[in-house]
Amino acid sequence: MRAIVQDSYGSADVLHPAEIERPAVGDDDVLLQVRAASLHVGDWHVMAGLPYLVRTAIGFRAPKTRVRGMDVxxxxxxxxxxxxxxxPGDEVFGVCEGALAEYAIARADKVEPKPAALSFEQAAAVPTSAVTALxxxxxxxxxxxxxxxxIIGASGAVGGYAVQLAKAFGAQVxxxxxPAKLDYVLSLGADVALDYTRGDITRSGERYDLVLDTGGNRxxxxxxxxxxxxxxxVIVGGDGGGRVTGGFERSLRALLVSPFVTQKLTGLAAVVRQEDLHTLAGLLQSGAIAPVIDRVYPLAEAATAMRRLTDGSIRGKVVVTP
Known part of the structure; x- marks a missing residue:
C-alpha cells in the first residue's frame, strides 16, 4: 500500500512516499481504509523529534512508527x-497509527461512528484538536x-474548536x-476578538472565569x-520554550503554583477517548460546532501539507486524502 514514511527526524523533507505492507489487525483493533487524514501540531513534533523530551516516548534516534498521521x-x-x-463497511472517525496511508490500524476504543452530516474530510479534521478543546x-x-x-490562540486548530464549544456551552467568549485572523475568530462565534499585537492583554483589567492558553508563551x-x-x-500542550522541554515547563510551573493560590492552574496533555468522540459526534451532527478546512492535499503532497501546517497562514485544518 502507499504511505508517507520517515526514517529520521527533521523538517518536512524527511517525509517521503513508499510502498509498504498493509498493517496486521490485532484482536482489539480495526483496519481502516483511510478516506481522509488531518494534520495537527503533534504530527509536527513527532516528525521533528522536538522538543527532545518527546523522544523518550517515540524513539531516540528515529520514530518507532515510520508512518505519520493520527487523525483519521x-x-x-x-x-x-x-x-x-x-x-466491515462502517464509517468511522478517530485516531489511529499511521493515518497518512491507504490503510491504517486503530484501536476500537479510539474511533466512533462518523456523523452522517459530515464528509470524510470534515470528520478527519475533528479528533485531536476538538478533543483537546473539549x-x-x-x-x-x-x-x-x-x-x-x-481563548489565547483562538485562530488555531484547538482554539477554533474551543471558541465554538465555549459558545455551545453558553459562555461569553x-x-x-x-490582526489578519480577527474576522475568522468572530466568524467562529466569539463575542470579542482581541489583537495580540495591540498592547499587553494581561494589563487590560479584564478578568475571566476560564483562560485557555493554546498558543502563547506568556x-x-x-x-x-x-x-x-x-x-x-488551562495551558494546552508544550509549544514554545527550548528544544529540550519545549513549553512543558509552563504547565509544570502552573501545577506547582496552583496549591498556593485561590485560582486553579493546570496544564493539559489531551488523550483522545471514545466518550469525548461520542460527545463531539453529537455536537457535530446537530450543527452546534463545525469543522473548518483550510485546504485538502493529495497523499503525495503530504510534506507540503506539513509545511503549510506551521507557516502561520492557515485557518482551520489541513487535510490529506489518499
Missing part, C-alpha cells in the same frame, strides 16, 4: 477477534451559561489572535492577572 476518517475494512462495536473546557460543562472565557504569573479570584487557567 475512513471505512472499516476488517476487525479483530475481540471487536464487537464495528463491522477537555480544556471541562470546567464550563458543569458551570452553566454566562461564564467569561478567554473572547478570542486572542493575530508566563504563568502574567496569565494569573487575567483570572477571576477563583478562575481556572
Amino acid at each position: 476518517a475512513g471505512r472499516v475494512e476488517a476487525v479483530g477477534a475481540n471487536v464487537t462495536r464495528f463491522a 477537555q480544556g473546557l471541562k470546567p464550563l460543562r458543569s458551570a452553566g451559561p454566562g461564564e467569561r472565557v478567554l 473572547t478570542g486572542v489572535a493575530s 508566563s504563568v504569573l502574567s496569565l494569573r492577572k487575567l483570572l477571576a479570584a477563583r478562575g481556572t487557567l
